[in-house]
Amino acid sequence: MSDYITFALPKGRILEDSMELFAKIGITCPEMKEKNRKLVFENKEDKLRFMAVRATDVPTYVEYGCADIGVVGKDTLLEQDKDLYEPLDLNFGYCRLVVAEPKALSEQDDPASWSNIRVATKYPKVTERYFASKGVQVELIKLYGSIELAPLVGLSERIVDLVSTGATLRDNGMVEVETIAEVTTRLIVNRASMKTKHERIRQIIDGLEKVIADTPKISQ
Ligand SMILES: Nc1ncnc2c1ncn2[C@@H]1O[C@H](COP(=O)(O)OP(=O)(O)OP(=O)(O)O)[C@@H](O)[C@H]1O
Numbered sequence: 001m002s003d004y005i006t007f008a009l010p011k012g013r014i015l016e017d018s019m020e021l022f023a024k025i026g027i028t029c030p031e032m033k034e035k036n037r038k039l040v041f042e043n044k045e046d047k048l049r050f051m052a053v054r055a056t057d058v059p060t061y062v063e064y065g066c067a068d069i070g071v072v073g074k075d076t077l078l079e080q081d082k083d084l085y086e087p088l089d090l091n092f093g094y095c096r097l098v099v100a101e102p103k104a105l106s107e108q109d110d111p112a113s114w115s116n117i118r119v120a121t122k123y124p125k126v127t128e129r130y131f132a133s134k135g136v137q138v139e140l141i142k143l144y145g146s147i148e149l150a151p152l153v154g155l156s157e158r159i160v161d162l163v164s165t166g167a168t169l170r171d172n173g174m175v176e177v178e179t180i181a182e183v184t185t186r187l188i189v190n191r192a193s194m195k196t197k198h199e200r201i202r203q204i205i206d207g208l209e210k211v212i213a214d215t216p217k218i219s220q
């Protein structure tokens with residue numbers, strides 16, 4: 001398999017856009033279109049292998065060299081802080097990592113007066129760093145999804161989560177307070193693969209870079 005290039009792709013919302021982008025530089029995997037429960041797919045002719053993994057696991061597969069290349073949101077990279085080469089912003093998956101709170105709370109209360117702020121999030125490390133940099137002590141509550149529910153039921157006063165259209169915040173009576181980071185999808189590469197498979201990987205990066213430069217930027 002060492003002459004193969006292996007990709008770790010997230011199973012969720014990023015997968016389709018990633019495969020569309022790769023197709024523009026001739027990287028395809030017809031086997032992936034078959035409806036089954038397989039997790040590894042091959043394009044034997046072009047010596048390409050694709051693994052479908054949880055979005056949060058992509059950096060791990062790439063860091064350990066099980067995958068040469070990965071596709072992942074900047075939010076995940078900020079949270080995990082792994083030793084990876086990050087050569088390209090793929091210019092899709094636009095969203096923002098924000099601090100938000102219930103609208104009612106925002107109107108009634110001055111957060112500066114709170115002695116203990118509980119913040120629910122999927123991103124505890126980013127959240128801790130962010131509040132520490134502002135000199136604010138917070139209690140972190142790690143959740144794995146539906147973060148906007150936490151303040152509605154008294155689990156936390158605030159949340160740190162992704163916002164794209166704003167519909168989830170709005171429909172749950174919440175408002176944005178501050179932006180922590182702008183998020184897009186990134187290409188990541190294993191550091192050793194960058195040396196041992198330099199020519200093929202460089203070709204992929206250069207090809208994608210050209211496609212991205214020629215594609216008008218779609219703002220969310
Ligand atoms: N509402 C959104 N709009 C645009 N991009 C988003 C949105 N939510 C998440 N993303 C981006 O897509 C990535 C993957 O999100 P997705 O929802 O597919 O997986 P996940 O559920 O966060 O991960 P996991 O499967 O590990 O729980 C995120 O890390 C982020 O970069």
Ligand SMILES: O=P(O)(O)OC[C@H]1O[C@H](OP(=O)(O)OP(=O)(O)O)[C@H](O)[C@@H]1O
Nearest residue numbers: 145146147161162163164165166167168
């Ligand atoms: O601004 P919007 O367009 O409404 O998108 C934001 C929502 O999308 C993501 O959730 P996701 O759909 O991944 O579900 P989850 O809460 O289970 O992670 C994110 O965590 C927000 O909840």
